Amino acid sequence: MPTSRELAYDILLRVHQGAFADDSLRAMRADSQQDLNLANELVYGVLRFQLQLDFLIAHYAGNTKKLDIEVRLALRLGVYQIRHLDRVPVHAAVATSVDLVKRARKRSAAGFVNAVLRKADKETVVFPSKAVELSVPEWMLARWEAHHGCAEAIAAQALRKPEAHMRNGRFMDIGAQSIVPLLEIAPHHRVLDVCAAPGNKTLHIAEYSEHVVACDRTVARLATVPVDRRAQLDAASALPFGPVFDRILVDAPCSGTGTLARNPEIKWRVTMEEIERHAARQVQILTHALAALKPGGRLVYSTCSLEKEENEGVVAHFAHRLQSATYRLPGREAGDGFYHAVLA
Numbered sequence: 001m002p003t004s005r006e007l008a009y010d011i012l013l014r015v016h017q018g019a020f021a022d023d024s025l026r027a028m029r030a031d032s033q034q035d036l037n038l039a040n041e042l043v044y045g046v047l048r049f050q051l052q053l054d055f056l057i058a059h060y061a062g063n064t065k066k067l068d069i070e071v072r073l074a075l076r077l078g079v080y081q082i083r084h085l086d087r088v089p090v091h092a093a094v095a096t097s098v099d100l101v102k103r104a105r106k107r108s109a110a111g112f113v114n115a116v117l118r119k120a121d122k123e124t125v126v127f128p129s130k131a132v133e134l135s136v137p138e139w140m141l142a143r144w145e146a147h148h149g150c151a152e153a154i155a156a157q158a159l160r161k162p163e164a165h166m167r168n169g170r171f172m173d174i175g176a177q178s179i180v181p182l183l184e185i186a187p188h189h190r191v192l193d194v195c196a197a198p199g200n201k202t203l204h205i206a207e208y209s210e211h212v213v214a215c216d217r218t219v220a221r222l223a224t225v226p227v228d229r230r231a232q233l234d235a236a237s238a239l240p241f242g243p244v245f246d247r248i249l250v251d252a253p254c255s256g257t258g259t260l261a262r263n264p265e266i267k268w269r270v271t272m273e274e275i276e277r278h279a280a281r282q283v284q285i286l287t288h289a290l291a292a293l294k295p296g297g298r299l300v301y302s303t304c305s306l307e308k309e310e311n312e313g314v315v316a317h318f319a320h321r322l323q324s325a326t327y328r329l330p331g332r333e334a335g336d337g338f339y340h341a342v343l344a
Contacts, residue, residue: 004035005077005096006103008042012073015265021047022263045084046076047264048159051135053079055127060119061112070104071113078117094118135159136267140257147308153331154306158260158267162336168207172200173262175304175328175335179251180204182300182340189246194235194289197221201251209247215239236284241292247299250289252282254303254310258330258337279309283317290318290343298323302340311339318343 002010011024021043030036046053053076058064060079064072078097081088094117101109127133131141134155144151165174180201185191185208193202196214203226205212214225215233222230233239235250255270255278256263286301293299303310306329315322325341 001029001031001035003096004030004038005042005100007035007039008046009073009077009100009104011039011043012046012077013069015043015047016069016073020263021265041085042077042080044161044264046073046080047268048261049080049084049135050076050264050268051132051137052127053135055132056083056120056125057116059125061116068106068109070106071101071109074098074100074104074113075116078113079120082117082120083122090120130155136260139272140267140270144306148306148327148329150329150332154329154337157331158264160261162261163334165335167200168203170200170203172204173259173336175258175333175338176200177204177335178328179300179302179338179340180208180249182342183208183247183249183298185209185247190244191247191249192241192245192289192292193225194239194248194250194285195252196225196230199225199227201249202227205249213245235288236281237288239288239292243292243294243297245292246294246297248289248293248297250286250299250301252278252285252301252303252310252314254278254282254305255307256304257306258304258328258339261330262336275305275307275309278305279313282310282314286314286318290321297344299343300340301343302338304336304338306337306339311341315341315343 007028007030014024015021025040028036056079057075074097078093081093082090097117098110098114101113131138136155141151141155144154164171167177187209189209190211191205191209193205193214196202197216202214212227213229214227215231216222217234219232222232255275256266260267321343323342323344328338330337
């Protein structure tokens with residue numbers, strides 16, 4: 001079995017190539033739970049602090065623009081352990097990072113990695129900007145400040161390990177748990193969950209009513225939804241329902257920038273083009289969902305995005321139906337960040 005650091009290294013390389021950390025971590029196998037726990041800590045820690053770690057690597061090493069990704073990942077792992085994990089001896093962080101570059105067939109870089117990490121320590125470093133200190137892209141930090149006025153608090157929260165909350169036997173963020181009650185469901189209500197997978201909110205809805213229909217675009221994703229009435233439907237296209245539902249939840253696919261503590265790789269992947277693509281699709285989904293809402297019914301539109309294009313920008317197309325809207329912001333409220341709007 002690979003060691004915890006080898007597991008973390010392999011997963012970080014997959015993430016660099018486009019995989020998602022949570023999917024890769026779920027598939028991990030190791031000799032012990034302790035190894036799994038350390039690998040988890042290393043993967044998420046490196047991803048959360050990535051921009052800060054790259055600055056520190058350059059601070060200790062000089063020009064690092066041409067580093068191979070295999071070498072950079074070993075250095076990120078080493079610096080993260082030295083600066084953020086008190087229980088890991090410095091010599092262990094150095095030696096295992098050197099072993100990682102050798103394992104990656106980058107033996108010529110072993111001496112360089114050893115020399116850089118021997119300079120690393122916990123001494124205070126003056127970072128060149130808040131973006132580097134808080135390890136978030138400058139453009140993202142600037143947008144949050146302009147729109148929410150508390151960008152540093154949001155970014156700082158994204159560096160902390162999220163608390164684990166449970167509902168109905170599943171892990172469910174406390175912020176996510178705030179969405180379904182906004183529907184104000186009565187036992188007799190027929191409820192449609194438009195983008196249902198993985199089904200946490202569907203299960204929450206089922207606490208209030210047994211008349212629940214859940215739909216999602218793929219069979220594989222629907223398999224995780226814990227209700228009998230499931231339909232493989234892409235809500236960006238017209239839904240095969242008339243206006244028959246008393247309550248509808250549209251928890252729309254989005255950029256996920258409210259979940260950076262939980263999904264830190266999003267920071268390094270999301271682009272304005274992607275945000276705009278999400279917004280266009282969200283307008284389509286909401287249009288088709290509203291067509292299935294009974295007169296006098298209630299629809300909740302929500303995202304785990306902090307970006308106005310995916311939130312107010314989408315709801316603006318339906319302003320005549322808007323009842324209320326607000327944000328939950330990381331660092332201000334507990335849990336992940338969410339936007340929700342109530343439409344009727």
